[in-house]
Amino acid sequence: MKVLILCTGNSCRSQMAEGILRSLRPDWEIHSAGTRPEKKVNPHAVRVMKEIGLDISSYYPKQVDRFISEWFDYVITVCDNARKSCPLFTGKVAKRIHFSFEDPAAARGNPEEVLAVYRKIRDQIKDAFIQYSRDLPRLK
Numbered sequence: 001m002k003v004l005i006l007c008t009g010n011s012c013r014s015q016m017a018e019g020i021l022r023s024l025r026p027d028w029e030i031h032s033a034g035t036r037p038e039k040k041v042n043p044h045a046v047r048v049m050k051e052i053g054l055d056i057s058s059y060y061p062k063q064v065d066r067f068i069s070e071w072f073d074y075v076i077t078v079c080d081n082a083r084k085s086c087p088l089f090t091g092k093v094a095k096r097i098h099f100s101f102e103d104p105a106a107a108r109g110n111p112e113e114v115l116a117v118y119r120k121i122r123d124q125i126k127d128a129f130i131q132y133s134r135d136l137p138r139l140k
Contacts, residue, residue, distance in 0.1 A: 002072050003021065003031070004033060004074070004076070006033055006034065006078070007032075008034055008035050009034050010038065010061040011041050011042045011105070012118075013079055013121065014032035015042075015045055015061075017032065017129060019049050024129060032059075033067055034061055038061050041059050044104065044114065047118075052126070071093075072094070074093070074094065075093045075097075076096075076099065076132075078098075078099050078125070099125075101125060101128075104118045104120075
């Protein structure tokens with residue numbers, strides 16, 4: 001199974017989703033990318049993933065164009081902006097799926113309040129991808 005997870009900046013949601021799905025399905029080939037990638041993975045995303053035993057510190061943002069010539073079983077968008085841009089992804093895709101998660105990078109407040117938002121989004125992503133990996137036989 002080959003999966004591409006897309007969001008806008010490829011610094012938070014798609015990176016967390018990639019880490020979670022890799023832990024759930026180590027036998028799958030999983031990538032993430034962004035329509036407008038940031039320079040590095042958000043350190044808050046790295047921190048909250050480490051809290052659940054997943055190390056994404058070596059991950060890095062990638063431009064979606066680098067995957068355009070590849071074939072994917074699934075392209076999964078995890079933000080509404082990427083979903084709007086997804087039709088621009090002209091690579092070969094068997095199925096497209098969309099999950100709408102708020103952008104934790106937009107969180108404001110003191111450090112603990114900001115981390116609470118990252119944890120909430122991480123947990124939502126984890127729950128969604130656990131369900132996705134269970135439902136996959138029905139989605140085919």
